[in-house]
Amino acid sequence: MTPISEAHTMTSLASERSWLLDPSVLKLVHQCRRLIHTEFGVKLHLTEEHLEQQLADYARKTRSSQLTRVWETLKERVPQLNIEPEEEDDGLKRNYRGQVIADAPPASAEQDEEGQIDPPRKKKVIYRGQVVG
Numbered sequence: 001m002t003p004i005s006e007a008h009t010m011t012s013l014a015s016e017r018s019w020l021l022d023p024s025v026l027k028l029v030h031q032c033r034r035l036i037h038t039e040f041g042v043k044l045h046l047t048e049e050h051l052e053q054q055l056a057d058y059a060r061k062t063r064s065s066q067l068t069r070v071w072e073t074l075k076e077r078v079p080q081l082n083i084e085p086e087e088e089d090d091g092l093k094r095n096y097r098g099q100v101i102a103d104a105p106p107a108s109a110e111q112d113e114e115g116q117i118d119p120p121r122k123k124k125v126i127y128r129g130q131v132v133g
Contacts (some may be wrong), residue, residue: 019078020046028074032059035067056083 020026033044036058044054059071075081125132 017046017051019080022077025074025077028070028077029055031070032067032074035062035064035070039064039067052081053083056081
């Protein structure tokens with residue numbers, strides 16, 4: 001990013017987040033961040049680009065009634081936080097500690113001129129300096 005566009009991004013981000021200047025709202029945001037960190041092990045920063053969306057997503061996933069309560073209070077105070085989920089969860093996504101795990105990319109099958117598919121190479125396993133398996 002150029003310094004000018006970076007400054008513009010920071011300025012527009014700051015104007016969009018003017019609600020964070022209210023000390024009572026900021027206190028609620030900090031409570032949400034602390035509860036999210038405790039439950040999911042994720043540390044959200046106030047300067048993150050999609051902070052509102054991330055707060056909303058974790059509030060939907062939480063099992064903590066306290067986080068749900070704080071988030072609802074925060075949404076009442078700041079109407080722009082009423083954010084719809086980014087994508088519908090069809091239940092097929094794999095989760096680990098509340099985070100969606102990206103699916104492994106499909107194994108790329110190399111085709112030669114005749115259309116034959118090469119079998120994937122076996123990984124060489126080295127144990128104590130010796131090739132095994």
